Amino acid sequence: MVEFKDIHKNFGKNEVLTGINLKIQKGKTTAILGPNGSGKTTLIKILLGMCHSSKGDILVGESNTRNNWSYRKNIDYLPQIANFPGNIKVKEIIAMIKDLRHQKTRDTELIDYFELEPYLNTKLSHLSGGYKQKVNLVLSLMFDSPFVILDEPTSGLDPLSLIKLKDLLKKEQDNGKTILITSHIMSFVEEISDHISFILDGKVYFDGSIDDLKSTTGETDFEYAIANLLKHNHA
Amino acid sequence: MLKILKYSFFDLVRSRWSYVYFLFYLLLSSVLLFLNNDLSNTIITLLNVVIVLVPLIGTIFGVMYYYDSQEFTELLLAQPIKRQSIFLGQFLGVATSLSLSVLLGLGIPFALYGLFESNVIFDFLILIAVAVFLSFIFSALAFNIALSNTNKIKGFGYAILLWLFLAVIYDGAFLIALIYFQDYPLDQFTLVATLFNPIDLSRILILLKLDISALLGYTGAIFKDFFGTLTGSLVSLGVLALWVVFPLWRMLHVAKKKDF
Numbered sequence: 353m354v355e356f357k358d359i360h361k362n363f364g365k366n367e368v369l370t371g372i373n374l375k376i377q378k379g380k381t382t383a384i385l386g387p388n389g390s391g392k393t394t395l396i397k398i399l400l401g402m403c404h405s406s407k408g409d410i411l412v413g414e415s416n417t418r419n420n421w422s423y424r425k426n427i428d429y430l431p432q433i434a435n436f437p438g439n440i441k442v443k444e445i446i447a448m449i450k451d452l453r454h455q456k457t458r459d460t461e462l463i464d465y466f467e468l469e470p471y472l473n474t475k476l477s478h479l480s481g482g483y484k485q486k487v488n489l490v491l492s493l494m495f496d497s498p499f500v501i502l503d504e505p506t507s508g509l510d511p512l513s514l515i516k517l518k519d520l521l522k523k524e525q526d527n528g529k530t531i532l533i534t535s536h537i538m539s540f541v542e543e544i545s546d547h548i549s550f551i552l553d554g555k556v557y558f559d560g561s562i563d564d565l566k567s568t569t570g571e572t573d574f575e576y577a578i579a580n581l582l583k584h585n586h587a
Numbered sequence: 588m589l590k591i592l593k594y595s596f597f598d599l600v601r602s603r604w605s606y607v608y609f610l611f612y613l614l615l616s617s618v619l620l621f622l623n624n625d626l627s628n629t630i631i632t633l634l635n636v637v638i639v640l641v642p643l644i645g646t647i648f649g650v651m652y653y654y655d656s657q658e659f660t661e662l663l664l665a666q667p668i669k670r671q672s673i674f675l676g677q678f679l680g681v682a683t684s685l686s687l688s689v690l691l692g693l694g695i696p697f698a699l700y701g702l703f704e705s706n707v708i709f710d711f712l713i714l715i716a717v718a719v720f721l722s723f724i725f726s727a728l729a730f731n732i733a734l735s736n737t738n739k740i741k742g743f744g745y746a747i748l749l750w751l752f753l754a755v756i757y758d759g760a761f762l763i764a765l766i767y768f769q770d771y772p773l774d775q776f777t778l779v780a781t782l783f784n785p786i787d788l789s790r791i792l793i794l795l796k797l798d799i800s801a802l803l804g805y806t807g808a809i810f811k812d813f814f815g816t817l818t819g820s821l822v823s824l825g826v827l828a829l830w831v832v833f834p835l836w837r838m839l840h841v842a843k844k845k846d847f
Binding site: 363397400401402403404421422423424425427429431435436437440448449451452453491 | 590591594598655656657658659661662663664665666667668669670844846847
């Protein structure tokens with residue numbers, strides 16, 4: 353589905369990614385994990401064409417992402433920090449993105465699901481962090497694309513909304529969608545993902561299922577296994 | 588691209604600043620028409636204002652809009668839209684809304700005053716054309732500055748410096764050069780140096796059309812010789828167009844390479 357081939361990225365002298373090789377399988381949920389500043393978001397931004405890799409290529413399906421934009425038609429992306437223009441209303445931004453993409457949407461269903469109805473006429477700058485994230489979720493999931501990228505989807509959500517998000521993602525998994533997530537909430541990752549890719553020092557440090565991870569590290573608890581991975585060299 | 592243009596344009600048209608800008612021109616040209624009681628004189632007075640103010644507002648507005656819409660731009664970048672379309676659309680949104688403010692702000696009072704029955708309509712059209720060109724040129728330059736500087740304070744600083752350079756310092760340096768080298772033939776140099784500054788070029792273009800070049804003495808004659816002809820007019824319009832095209836090309840080039 354998606355293949356990262358030897359991705360390098362440096363910002364000036366700061367080398368963030370030093371050769372990422374990774375395959376994301378179709379219909380599976382892959383979690384990209386790593387300590388703060390390990391380049392998870394950068395990797396996703398390169399995948400989306402928002403950043404350019406210094407070296408290496410990414411294949412989405414058959415097409416190379418370099419100098420290409422049409423492949424993004426099949427991607428739903430939830431950015432990490434929901435930065436919206438402050439002076440427009442929730443329903444306006446939804447209408448705007450719908451108009452720009454011209455694809456089939458299921459926005460009303462999602463607005464219902466996340467109970468955003470009463471806030472449709474509120475300006476985005478007046479929303480709380482959690483509601484902003486809900487708008488963010490509606491905006492990115494409404495196109496029902498086969499490939500979903502979620503960068504820290506849980507940030508700012510209350511426990512109830514978190515459960516709703518998990519249920520929604522599980523439904524999406526049943527529909528055969530390919531999902532790529534990054535998160536620091538380990539219980540969430542453990543519950544949702546089939547596959548873990550751990551990035552450290554700009555390289556893929558571990559790539560396998562959660563069970564693989566537990567057996568490699570000799571830990572029974574997922575959170576401890578990750579911490580163990582950070583402390584010792586198992587690669 | 589047209590959709591981005593549409594959103595940027597309406598976003599700006601709804602903003603308070605566009606109205607302030609429009610009302611300023613409306614008020615200025617009404618007052619000047621009332622005081623001068625003559626279309627031709629008013630055009631000359633307006634020229635002096637337009638030539639300084641349009642570049643200033645164009646640069647400030649361009650930089651401000653770019654920094655202000657950064658978040659929206661990032662949202663758009665993840666959508667299946669070509670990068671060039673995003674930036675070109677935003678630029679055109681800014682430039683057209685600014686041009687529209689000037690066009691309507693100057694146009695309405697002049698039209699009411701009876702511009703269409705007068706014989707200076709062509710001069711007025713040149714004034715408007717110059718104002719539109721300057722809006723496009725300076726917002727393009729502003730977008731370039733903003734794209735190359737993530738630091739807003741720096742971006743604003745450079746933008747103001749650019750305006751100050753082209754509107755004031757360039758002329759000063761130019762004059763000093765003329766005085767310093769007055770023993771040498773400077774006709775060609777003056778002509779070329781004028782072409783390199785869009786503000787000077789616009790000023791000369793209008794002054795010569797208004798037939799007051801006699802006031803400029805010998806230099807005026809040379810300028811008239813060049814700019815007064817069809818080739819001269821075409822060259823100067825071409826140079827103004829280049830002043831739009833080149834910054835625009837650089838903007839798209841930088842935007843394509845930039846990491847967000």
